Amino acid sequence: MSVSCHFCNKGVTSWNDGSMPSSSFYMCKRCGLVRLTKEAASDFEEADFTSDDKMVISITLRNRWELEGRPETTENKLMIGDLNLIVSQFRNLDPIEKMDHALLILEKKTKYVGDQITVNSIDDYPLFYCISPLEVVGTLKLLFDNGFIFARDGVNPTNDISITAKGYQKLREIKKPNRDSKVCFVAMWFTDELNDVFEKAIKPAIEFLEAGELIPRYQALKIDNVEHVNDINDEIIAQIRRSRFMVCDLTGYRGGVYFEAGFAYGLGLEVIYTCRKDWTKEEKLTDKSGNVIDVLLDSKGNEIAVRKEGVHFDLAHRNRIEWDPDNFTDFRTKLENRIKAVIF
Numbered sequence: 211m212s213v214s215c216h217f218c219n220k221g222v223t224s225w226n227d228g229s230m231p232s233s234s235f236y237m238c239k240r241c242g243l244v245r246l247t248k249e250a251a252s253d254f255e256e257a258d259f260t261s262d263d264k265m266v267i268s269i270t271l272r273n274r275w276e277l278e279g280r281p282e283t284t285e286n287k288l289m290i291g292d293l294n295l296i297v298s299q300f301r302n303l304d305p306i307e308k309m310d311h312a313l314l315i316l317e318k319k320t321k322y323v324g325d326q327i328t329v330n331s332i333d334d335y336p337l338f339y340c341i342s343p344l345e346v347v348g349t350l351k352l353l354f355d356n357g358f359i360f361a362r363d364g365v366n367p368t369n370d371i372s373i374t375a376k377g378y379q380k381l382r383e384i385k386k387p388n389r390d391s392k393v394c395f396v397a398m399w400f401t402d403e404l405n406d407v408f409e410k411a412i413k414p415a416i417e418f419l420e421a422g423e424l425i426p427r428y429q430a431l432k433i434d435n436v437e438h439v440n441d442i443n444d445e446i447i448a449q450i451r452r453s454r455f456m457v458c459d460l461t462g463y464r465g466g467v468y469f470e471a472g473f474a475y476g477l478g479l480e481v482i483y484t485c486r487k488d489w490t491k492e493e494k495l496t497d498k499s500g501n502v503i504d505v506l507l508d509s510k511g512n513e514i515a516v517r518k519e520g521v522h523f524d525l526a527h528r529n530r531i532e533w534d535p536d537n538f539t540d541f542r543t544k545l546e547n548r549i550k551a552v553i554f
């Protein structure tokens with residue numbers, strides 16, 4: 211006896227070991243591993259799922275199965291309520307998202323640069339979030355027309371295709387975290403001394419408007435970092451996690467600021483470093499003959515600071531924008547240009 215998949219009608223004839231699958235537990239070439247409770251398998255036939263609903267379940271199950279690493283068996287049985295939930299929670303991808311998704315699938319199938327792969331649109335269309343093999347071809351055609359993939363015969367974008375340099379660049383862009391976020395987290399020393407540079411240069415540089423735009427593309431977010439020892443509050447962590455990129459001003463050599471920059475960098479966010487020019491390198495006091503004064507005592511005999519620590523060496527070599535407190539306009543322009551160069 212052979213069974214057909216509940217969701218895509220694909221015939222399911224046997225397991226790898228030759229044994230027969232049942233209508234509640236089978237491997238479908240389109241939907242992946244399907245395991246329902248016995249009740250769900252019979253209820254499903256009675257229930258009024260439309261063909262669109264079935265498509266949605268097929269797409270969801272297949273993508274879930276791939277994410278789980280294509281397991282060959284599972285203890286997890288779906289109930290009819292799970293199927294209803296899949297249908298009600300489904301969000302389809304728009305064509306651009308489908309292209310991105312398709313490119314990620316192709317990358318996964320590619321074993322080495324230049325590897326030529328063939329897409330099985332007949333069985334893999336649910337994987338591509340498509341409703342038919344034809345839509346897969348259409349999506350791959352868009353990738354091909356945009357130069358993201360190369361087809362050996364120059365016409366058919368499903369056979370012997372490989373990812374181009376432009377495609378790999380696109381993949382890098384797709385994988386950048388929070389690329390839809392509008393938030394730029396500003397990590398900087400919280401002191402009245404730096405209010406002006408935030409309001410007059412950093413904030414407007416982040417919230418710039420292109421000609422014809424009415425809404426700033428990015429929003430500058432600065433959170434008061436009350437620096438208790440080793441206490442970076444949860445709000446700051448949460449906001450960095452949802453930011454598109456970070457502007458990090460190193461003026462003042464603050465531990466909290468370095469922590470925030472490191473955290474963002476670890477998440478893969480783009481971090482743009484800035485620093486007031488008098489804080490970019492370590493400065494030491496010297497006497498009239500040019501000898502460095504290491505210790506200076508006040509009238510009561512207490513040691514007073516005689517040097518200003520510069521930017522920490524780990525960050526010193528990173529490209530940063532130095533700013534002059536007497537020229538905010540220049541700083542603002544440079545920062546705005548840097549944002550346009552690295553964030554778009």
Ligand SMILES: [Zn+2]
Nearest residue numbers: 215218238241
């Ligand atoms: Zn199926």
